Every structure is written in structure tokens, then in C-alpha cells.
Amino acid sequence: MLPGIRGLRLDVTEVRAKFKYDDHKPAExxxxxxxxxxxxxxxxxxxxxxxxxxxxxxxxxxxA
Incomplete structure (x- = not known):
């Protein structure tokens, strides 16, 4: 089974993220x-x- 294992290296070039505003959470x-x-x-x-x-x-x- 060892010949079936593959490795992979990724170089991150960009990140896109968003901020989630949880309006249903308590004000505090x-x-x-x-x-x-x-x-x-x-x-x-x-x-x-x-x-x-x-x-x-x-x-x-x-x-809420």
C-alpha cells in the first residue's frame, strides 16, 4: 500500500476571507x-x- 501514498506541497499565493457578523448573538x-x-x-x-x-x-x- 505504500506506493499508493502521495505527497503534495501547496504554496498559498492569495487568501480571501470574510467576517461573519453574528447579529443573533447577545449584544455583550x-x-x-x-x-x-x-x-x-x-x-x-x-x-x-x-x-x-x-x-x-x-x-x-x-x-435573540
Whole structure:
């Protein structure tokens, strides 16, 4: 069975990702997510945190 094993090496050249805004999560958890993104401060964390806060302001403090 050993001749049937194959190896593969991949070089990542691009990454596409999206941020999922969980509006169904409690307001406290959404605010904590924005706080942690701001604290981490990498890449697009600041803009994602700002958007999370805007969505939180728009939807309010209701819990699903």
C-alpha cells in the first residue's frame, strides 16, 4: 500500500476571507468581539470592529 501514498506541497499565493457578523448573538458578546478585534489590531481588525459597533448600534441590545 505504500506506493499508493502521495505527497503534495501547496504554496498559498492569495487568501480571501470574510467576517461573519453574528447579529443573533447577545449584544455583550458582539461588543466583546469588537473590543477584542480592536485590541488585536492586525490587518483589517480596526475596520471590522468599527463595522461590528455600527451594526450593534443599529440593532440595539436585544438578545435573540
Amino acid at each position: 458578546q458582539r461588543a466583546d468581539t469588537a473590543r477584542r478585534l480592536t485590541g488585536r489590531g492586525q490587518g483589517l481588525d480596526a475596520s471590522a470592529a468599527a463595522q461590528q459597533r455600527r451594526r450593534l448600534d443599529r440593532t440595539g441590545t436585544w438578545n
